């Protein structure tokens with residue numbers, strides 16, 4: 001029977017708010033894609049943060065050769081307002097080499113009909129097809145094979 005004051009447990013912890021968890025925003029996630037797209041991502045971050053300072057980035061990645069960004073800006077109206085900004089950034093990245101930000105387009109390795117696809121410029125396509133360059137943790141890594149002559153990150 002004991003009316004073990006279940007009601008008493010309702011004690012609400014006053015206004016004490018849980019500390020907000022650190023908010024993950026786009027700059028935290030840029031390493032998910034190559035350096036050629038980082039400027040586009042930082043610009044998008046600036047646009048989003050200006051209007052929704054607490055927005056959250058859920059994902060930044062390359063999919064089917066293109067940039068994919070997922071963010072949470074809050075309620076529906078905000079989502080609808082943010083969507084075109086995100087789409088525009090993805091479209092911009094679609095024209096930029098993921099390695100060097102030069103003019104790029106979606107291609108496969110060695111232009112084979114199937115296979116891994118990436119948005120690349122002509123120079124990086126050649127090096128990527130030859131497996132001389134790859135993207136690791138958001139940076140371009142050069143395979144040793146090409147020797148030092150290969151420090152071609154030279155944009156342009």
Ligand SMILES: [Zn+2]
Pocket residue numbers: 097098099100101102120121122123124125
């Ligand atoms: Zn390139």
